[in-house]
Amino acid sequence: MSAVIKVENLTYAYPTSRDFVLKNISFEVQRGEVLAVIGPNGAGKSTLLKSLNGLVPHFYGGRYGGRVIVAGHEVLKTPISTLSTKVGFVFQDPEDQISGLALTVWEEVAFGLMMLGYPREIIEERVREAIDYVGLKGLENRSPFELSGGEMQRLAIATVLAVKPEVIVMDEPTAQLDPLGKFEVLSVVRRLAEEGATIVIAEHEIEDVVYFADKMLLLDDGRAVAYGDAREVVAMVDELKSRGVDPPSVTELAHLLYRKLGVDASYPVTLEEAVEVFSRLLGG
Amino acid sequence: MSAGVSLLKRAAVETNTLVQRLDGRVKFLFFIWATLLAYIFYDPVLNLIIIGFTLALAAYAKVLKPIALTLAIIIVPWILFAVPILSLPLGFPWNKTVIGYIEIFGRKYPVYLEGLGWGFTWPLRIAVSISTALLFFLTTNQAKLAATLVKMRLPFKAIYVVIAALQFIPLLAREAEVITQAQRARGLRTDVGILQRVRNYLAVVIPLTLTSLNKVQIRAIALESRGFSAPVRKTLVYETSFTRLDYVFLAGMAVATAFLAWVYVTYGYSPISHLPWVWAG
Numbered sequence: 001m002s003a004v005i006k007v008e009n010l011t012y013a014y015p016t017s018r019d020f021v022l023k024n025i026s027f028e029v030q031r032g033e034v035l036a037v038i039g040p041n042g043a044g045k046s047t048l049l050k051s052l053n054g055l056v057p058h059f060y061g062g063r064y065g066g067r068v069i070v071a072g073h074e075v076l077k078t079p080i081s082t083l084s085t086k087v088g089f090v091f092q093d094p095e096d097q098i099s100g101l102a103l104t105v106w107e108e109v110a111f112g113l114m115m116l117g118y119p120r121e122i123i124e125e126r127v128r129e130a131i132d133y134v135g136l137k138g139l140e141n142r143s144p145f146e147l148s149g150g151e152m153q154r155l156a157i158a159t160v161l162a163v164k165p166e167v168i169v170m171d172e173p174t175a176q177l178d179p180l181g182k183f184e185v186l187s188v189v190r191r192l193a194e195e196g197a198t199i200v201i202a203e204h205e206i207e208d209v210v211y212f213a214d215k216m217l218l219l220d221d222g223r224a225v226a227y228g229d230a231r232e233v234v235a236m237v238d239e240l241k242s243r244g245v246d247p248p249s250v251t252e253l254a255h256l257l258y259r260k261l262g263v264d265a266s267y268p269v270t271l272e273e274a275v276e277v278f279s280r281l282l283g284g
Numbered sequence: 285m286s287a288g289v290s291l292l293k294r295a296a297v298e299t300n301t302l303v304q305r306l307d308g309r310v311k312f313l314f315f316i317w318a319t320l321l322a323y324i325f326y327d328p329v330l331n332l333i334i335i336g337f338t339l340a341l342a343a344y345a346k347v348l349k350p351i352a353l354t355l356a357i358i359i360v361p362w363i364l365f366a367v368p369i370l371s372l373p374l375g376f377p378w379n380k381t382v383i384g385y386i387e388i389f390g391r392k393y394p395v396y397l398e399g400l401g402w403g404f405t406w407p408l409r410i411a412v413s414i415s416t417a418l419l420f421f422l423t424t425n426q427a428k429l430a431a432t433l434v435k436m437r438l439p440f441k442a443i444y445v446v447i448a449a450l451q452f453i454p455l456l457a458r459e460a461e462v463i464t465q466a467q468r469a470r471g472l473r474t475d476v477g478i479l480q481r482v483r484n485y486l487a488v489v490i491p492l493t494l495t496s497l498n499k500v501q502i503r504a505i506a507l508e509s510r511g512f513s514a515p516v517r518k519t520l521v522y523e524t525s526f527t528r529l530d531y532v533f534l535a536g537m538a539v540a541t542a543f544l545a546w547v548y549v550t551y552g553y554s555p556i557s558h559l560p561w562v563w564a565g
Binding site: 050053055059079080081082084085089091093096097098099100101102103107110111112113114115116117118119120123124145159163 | 425426430444447448455502503504505506507508509510511512513514515516517518519520521
């Protein structure tokens with residue numbers, strides 16, 4: 001495996017902020033890996049994600065230190081327009097992703113390809129593929145503003161998929177959605193992960209990403225306080241809770257069983273694992 | 285959804301009649317042409333004919349409701365306001381020809397032809413512009429419109445500004461509605477005198493401005509992330525070219541122009557209503 005993303009000692013402050021919002025952060029993401037960036041509100045998750053497609057520092061300005069290399073391009077030396085073909089960005093609020101130029105779902109997905117000057121035949125093929133992938137087939141002629149929250153976020157993902165980026169970056173893509181919309185979107189993300197896409201996803205709720213994340217990076221106050229295999233980070237129950245991040249309920253239960261009753265069981269991270277672990281414990 | 289939002293909400297994109305199929309340039313030209321005619325002539329009946337024709341096209345194109353509603357909201361009150369003020373003896377210098385008398389609170393007042401004509405013509409001219417502009421806007425696919433404007437060699441960023449502004453008016457209206465509701469829920473009063481009401485609405489305008497600025501920045505970020513500034517030739521998924529339908533419509537406009545030029549030369553600026561000229565007309 002080769003590193004598609006390499007972040008070395010990244011430090012950053014917005015022009016309007018006195019303190020640094022990212023402090024000396026380093027990590028790597030290999031091709032086909034899913035990195036979940038977790039942390040409480042204001043930890044710097046969104047800013048970190050924006051540093052991967054060049055919005056930080058090119059769009060915002062500010063003080064910047066360290067190096068971010070994405071798909072062989074050093075972000076500081078590469079324009080956003082070049083990075084936009086390498087990094088697809090899915091925003092928290094799907095309405096923010098809507099171009100404002102397209103009247104239909106089809107046109108919205110085509111927008112990025114049009115801006116990047118792809119030939120019309122390729123645009124038609126890729127738009128069809130992307131719409132099929134996220135399950136919006138049949139809604140091509142619908143206005144993006146008439147979609148439900150989950151559909152709109154899947155549309156946002158389709159706009160990214162159509163460009164076939166090397167890395168997909170998602171900034172809390174389910175934060176604004178109802179449970180059904182959340183399920184729809186997470187199903188698409190999970191399928192992408194299973195099919196080998198390289199994904200960096202910021203999430204507030206670990207339970208949503210633990211099913212498919214390979215690695216986790218716990219941010220707090222702009223610092224990387226934990227980084228490594230997703231299971232290892234999830235198992236740091238006390239550390240997570242002290243940072244205001246809730247571990248999966250099943251992991252926390254196993255942790256409490258160990259701490260209060262001395263029951264030594266491996267920490268499950270998903271519900272399916274929990275059924276297996278606790279059944280074994282109970283002799284089922 | 286407020287009247288403002290529903291008015292500006294785009295017509296169903298699936299609708300595809302001859303009017304939708306007309307090239308955006310032709311419909312834009314029709315808007316300019318009809319507006320010029322409404323100003324060159326001084327005849328409310330002629331204005332009504334143009335409005336009637338536009339509304340017939342709108343009905344055929346299934347966009348009658350928003351256009352008729354806009355006219356009803358803007359033009360009807362305007363006429364109701366302008367006609368009595370202009371046609372009653374309130375000292376307007378052009379009022380000379382008395383066409384009848386009206387009794388108000390037991391006193392008889394003269395009604396002047398000049399004021400009456402101006403009171404109808406002025407709002408109806410605006411109605412011509414609004415109805416033809418809305419017909420163009422509501423029946424032209426924006427992506428096709430963008431393609432048209434690119435063909436007219438306008439810079440892409442300028443085109444985006446035009447199209448995005450059209451798209452964001454309904455969004456802004458919705459945002460204003462949400463903020464108004466939120467402020468009312470927190471005690472903002474709207475059942476007060478007009479001056480106090482204007483002052484109270486600052487509580488809506490200030491957050492609306494700030495939210496809009498924020499949204500503009502977010503939009504800019506999203507566009508940048510999607511290659512908006514990529515230094516390449518943008519691909520247009522729609523080709524625009526004039527079809528026979530466009531040439532037929534243009535020919536119709538040319539014939540109408542020739543006919544109306546003849547009418548103007550032969551019968552003057554007010555061929556149907558025979559209104560006397562007023563200085564402001």
